[in-house]
Amino acid sequence: MCLKMQLPFTNTSRPVRLGVVLAPMDNPLGQEINQYVCRIVRRLSGKEGGGKVDEPLARLNRLLAGGR
Numbered sequence: 001m002c003l004k005m006q007l008p009f010t011n012t013s014r015p016v017r018l019g020v021v022l023a024p025m026d027n028p029l030g031q032e033i034n035q036y037v038c039r040i041v042r043r044l045s046g047k048e049g050g051g052k053v054d055e056p057l058a059r060l061n062r063l064l065a066g067g068r
Contacts, residue, residue, distance in 0.1 A: 003037060005044075029063065036060040 003018045020037070039056040042048040 033060065033063050036063065 003020060004015050005018075006013075006015045020033070036056050036059055039048065040053050040060065043051055043053045043056065
């Protein structure tokens with residue numbers, strides 16, 4: 001999976017790309033990360049939450065940093 005996004009705190013107009021590999025089974029943390037990535041994508045596309053990604057993005061960042 002590849003996540004591409006524009007970071008608000010950078011001075012560049014180029015988006016950042018993040019490659020993520022998730023184990024397909026028996027990986028609760030991977031499943032939770034996948035759920036938050038999907039939630040962010042749905043919100044950015046306007047299909048959920050009015051485009052507000054602050055909460056799921058903060059939660060995803062905590063998961064990626066290891067701070068459940």
